Amino acid sequence: MSKPLIREVPPTSWYFRHPRYLRYMAREVTSLFVGAYCVLLVVGLQSLAAGQSSYEAFLLALQSPASIIFHLLALAAALYHAATWFNATQKAMPIQIGEEFVPGNLISGAHYVAWAVLSSVILFLAGVF
Numbered sequence: 001m002s003k004p005l006i007r008e009v010p011p012t013s014w015y016f017r018h019p020r021y022l023r024y025m026a027r028e029v030t031s032l033f034v035g036a037y038c039v040l041l042v043v044g045l046q047s048l049a050a051g052q053s054s055y056e057a058f059l060l061a062l063q064s065p066a067s068i069i070f071h072l073l074a075l076a077a078a079l080y081h082a083a084t085w086f087n088a089t090q091k092a093m094p095i096q097i098g099e100e101f102v103p104g105n106l107i108s109g110a111h112y113v114a115w116a117v118l119s120s121v122i123l124f125l126a127g128v129f
Contacts, residue, residue, distance in 0.1 A: 033077035
């Protein structure tokens with residue numbers, strides 16, 4: 001009779017073993033904040049559809065300290081999420097022109113420039129500039 005194979009279950013903290021794994025998990029956690037912010041926007045649309053008093057109550061709730069802290073955390077998470085995505089594009093989408101590959105810095109840099117331009121246009125349209 002043979003001995004049964006017993007596999008050890010790896011610990012759930014595998015991502016602490018290497019900084020690259022930790023950065024990966026941090027990026028994945030930021031998507032929770034982005035998703036929560038999307039839910040907040042849907043709740044805002046529902047309160048807008050419910051009428052003026054409901055929407056004013058929603059706007060008043062957004063002025064609370066907890067809401068402001070959440071917005072700051074969501075902004076930081078979105079910035080980190082976007083930056084890590086732009087840095088990964090040079091590996092995920094290499095561009096080849098003829099025999100040569102476009103340098104990765106140009107690919108990531110183009111994404112950052114497009115982000116800055118689009119953000120500026122949105123802020124201009126919102127009346128900030």
